[in-house]
Amino acid sequence: MVNFLHDRQTLWLFGGILGVLLVATVVGQLLKLRRSNAVIDNLNARIRAWWVMSAVFALSLLTGGIGSVILFALLSFFALREFITLTPTRPADHGALFWVFFVITPLQYWLVAIQWYGLFAVLIPVYAFLFIPSRIAVSGDPERFLERSAKIQWGLMVCVYCVSHAPALLMLRIPRFEGKNARLLLFLVVVVQMSDVLQYVWGKLLGRHKIAPVISPSKTWEGFLGGVATATLLGAALWWATPFSRAQAAAMAFIITIMGFLGGLTMSAIKRDSGVKDYGSMIEGHGGVLDRIDSLCFAGPIFFHLTRYFFT
């Protein structure tokens, strides 16, 4: 692994994140001086949490690959814990849940760490998906069997399998980009999270027409279109840090943004079905871990596979 302190492009990306955070903090404080209400307090809480999240993410990248793998493994663990808490499992599922949390999840990230792509790609959708219903069946409780199996499978899919594709970017072998894969991870995370932020900002400024008011009252067409357009431009503007050309970077950013939007919407639908507003309360102003990474869950695997197919 390269020492990123010597990688100028990575430093530029870090500098850019720092600049955005500084601007956001100043704007947040100015808004607070002018007028204090719940929306602005929540905005400032979110910005404070962004400082912490950015610092943790940057530190994990500085340790080389292993720090990122551990960070995303922990995110998966906490997200899965939030997801399973909302899922009405029964005592007979206990054995299956033990395997999901303490065997399958660590194993998936161990495969990322040792860069064993073949098993990484099939461990959960093949082995775990057959194992979970079998283990529940062995426990002998048939009530709502298919529902319980499917919900645990889906939790594992979204929280672990999908999320693990972000650090898995570090295992791709891209010609003339060796040792620089951390920038791909940075590109994905920056674009997907900035797309969330920009959709939020455009929605707050111009939002009128709701897309799916029952599922997500805060998602509007204005926010969506504005966010997609600006996040795509942002991605194109970061092309120099990636193995992509300008147009390719724009296309990748566009797909990341769309997938991120669909991830947020889908995970909101699950929340509405369970009758909760947020998955948890771990991150101040944002809700739970899963509320923050829902867009990454959907964007990560698609970005990984597009990059793998076209660039390796």
Place this chain on the structure above:
Amino acid sequence: MRRAIAAGVVGLARILAGGSVRCLGCEFDSRQRIYFANHTSHLDFVLVWSALPRSLRALTRPVAAKDYWDRAGLRRYLVANVFNAVLVERVAQTLLSVPAQTGVPVPHRKDPIEILLEGLGERHSLIIFPEGTRGNGVQLGPFRSGLYRLGKARPDVELVPVYIDNLNRVLPKGEFVPVPMLASVSFGAPMRVEIGEEKDPFLERARSAILELRRW
């Protein structure tokens, strides 16, 4: 060393069960108290104890089932050195024994209330589970009389209702290994046995105080 282990226990409790603590009408205070909670898991007292501020943990003694916790190895070490727990036989086992020769029942163990009052002493607080046995996590069972007797014997001690939510899914009855799940601990307003209050109305009042916390 002991403090490091205590911190480890609290950290583990947070990883397994989340750190959600809600105070609904109760402020943490070092005065003597009896925290009484619904009982769904062997880990209940660990979670309630972990939810308290560190300064109160040293003063608060959980009451735990002797047959489960007084076993050689880690459990005995933890209850003796970290939790400073008060161990009691489960109520089902403190039945009177009837010797065949006389036919007259004789209690063959010390009254558990005596043990609890000794454990309370002059400065400690207790964590107890008045249902006496672990429920299924959905219904709150009837309360045994112990809480009433403690409240009568020590009118100076505040009785604090505690509702533990979702912990039964972390370690259900009959399981040995926990799985992570977000649980929460809610502390309600302190109460006492009122002067002249009978046992059954008091126990019902205490029980509904826990049920009230569940609504939040």
